[in-house]
Every structure is written in structure tokens, then in C-alpha cells.
Amino acid sequence: MSDSANPIELSFELAASRCADLTPSVYQRLFSMHPEAQAMFRSQGSGLVQGSMLALTVEAILDFAGPRSGHFRLIACEVASHEAYGTPRELFIAFFMVIRDTLRDLLGDEWSPDIARAWDTLLAEIDAFAVAPT
Ligand code: HEM
Numbered sequence: 001m002s003d004s005a006n007p008i009e010l011s012f013e014l015a016a017s018r019c020a021d022l023t024p025s026v027y028q029r030l031f032s033m034h035p036e037a038q039a040m041f042r043s044q045g046s047g048l049v050q051g052s053m054l055a056l057t058v059e060a061i062l063d064f065a066g067p068r069s070g071h072f073r074l075i076a077c078e079v080a081s082h083e084a085y086g087t088p089r090e091l092f093i094a095f096f097m098v099i100r101d102t103l104r105d106l107l108g109d110e111w112s113p114d115i116a117r118a119w120d121t122l123l124a125e126i127d128a129f130a131v132a133p134t
Contacts, residue, residue, distance in 0.1 A: 007118035008065035012058065015106045022058075022102060023051050030098045040086050057095065064129070065122055075126060076133035089130065096126055 015022060027050055031038045041049060056074060064072035082092050100119045104111045 006066055007112070007115045008122060009062060011103045011107065011111075011115045011119070012062065014110050015103045018106050022099075022106075023054050025102050025106070026054055026098055029102055030095065033098065034091055034094060037087070037091060054099075057099065061096070061099070061122070061126075064126065065118070072129075073133070075130060079130045093123075093127055093130060096123055 019025065056071075059071045060074040062071075063069055064075065079089060079092055100123065104116075104119075107115070
């Protein structure tokens with residue numbers, strides 16, 4: 001594991017050393033907090049869609065919190081396309097909180113004040129960005 005200066009990146013690295021695949025924990029949490037989200041996914045093949053949606057979201061988060069090379073723009077594009085899937089904006093944004101909470105539970109004692117602060121800031125920035133992309 002590298003020493004990451006970026007607390008968001010670090011939180012994903014620490015989680016990866018504890019859990020090979022975040023997908024089941026993230027979607028279990030999402031569906032228990034927001035049961036209506038489950039029905040938005042297709043009944044067949046939704047596992048692949050969910051895995052790929054999470055992977056792309058994590059890529060977008062790391063880019064948003066880091067180099068801003070382009071992947072972060074997915075966030076603004078997907079707000080619009082998710083309206084077609086019946087996903088309201090508030091629920092769309094809630095997915096980022098679900099990811100944060102999943103990491104926090106996995107990290108336990110290693111969820112530092114630095115990491116917590118970085119996630120608070122990131123969630124507020126993503127919320128603003130999803131309304132008015134810059
Ligand atoms: C709780 C919030 C969300 C719900 C309920 C949701 C729901 C969905 C659904 C139903 C689909 C699949 C449509 C299909 O069957 O083809 C989908 C696909 C996708 N979602 Fe989400 N979404 C959420 C949040 C997000 C967020 C925050 C992002 C990224 C910023 C995102 C990115 C994507 C992408 C990239 C796909 C296409 C995946 C692929 O087929 O490769 N979603 N989402």
C-alpha cells in the first residue's frame with residue numbers, strides 16, 4: 001500500500017486491503033436505507049450493471065478528489081441520465097453517502113478525523129457540482 005497524501009484515496013486503499021469487493025456491502029446498505037432504489041434496476045443482469053455503476057462512480061470520486069482529469073464529469077452527466085431510470089437527484093447524491101458510510105464501517109479505528117473531514121467536504125462539493133457543473 002502506498003502512502004497516499006489524499007485522504008479520500010487513502011480511505012479507498014485502506015478499504016481495499018480489508019475487502020476485495022465493495023459491491024455487496026454498498027448495495028446492501030443502499031437497498032436497506034433506500035428500498036425504492038432496488039426496483040429501479042433491471043430484474044435480470046442487474047449484478048453486472050450495479051458492479052459497473054459502482055466502479056465508475058469510484059473512478060469519478062477519485063478523479064473529483066484528485067487530478068480532475070475528466071472522469072469526474074461522469075457525475076454531472078449521470079444526474080441527467082438517471083432521471084430516465086427514475087432516480088431522483090437526492091437519491092443519486094445519496095449513493096455517494098452510502099459509499100462513504102460503507103468505507104467508514106470497514107475502516108473502523110482507521111477512519112481518521114482527516115478522512116472524515118475530507119469526505120464531508122467532498123460530499124458538499126459533489127452536491128454543488130451535481131446542480132451546477134463547473
Ligand atoms: C442511489 C442512487 C442511484 C441509483 C438508484 C441508480 C440507478 C441506476 C440504474 C437503474 C442503472 C441501470 C440502468 C440499466 O439497467 O441499464 C444505472 C446505471 C448507471 N449508473 Fe446509476 N444509480 C444511482 C447513482 C449513480 C451515481 C452516483 C453514479 C455516478 C456518478 C451512477 C452511474 C451510473 C452509470 C455509469 C451507469 C451505467 C452502468 C453501465 O451499464 O455500465 N449511478 N444506475
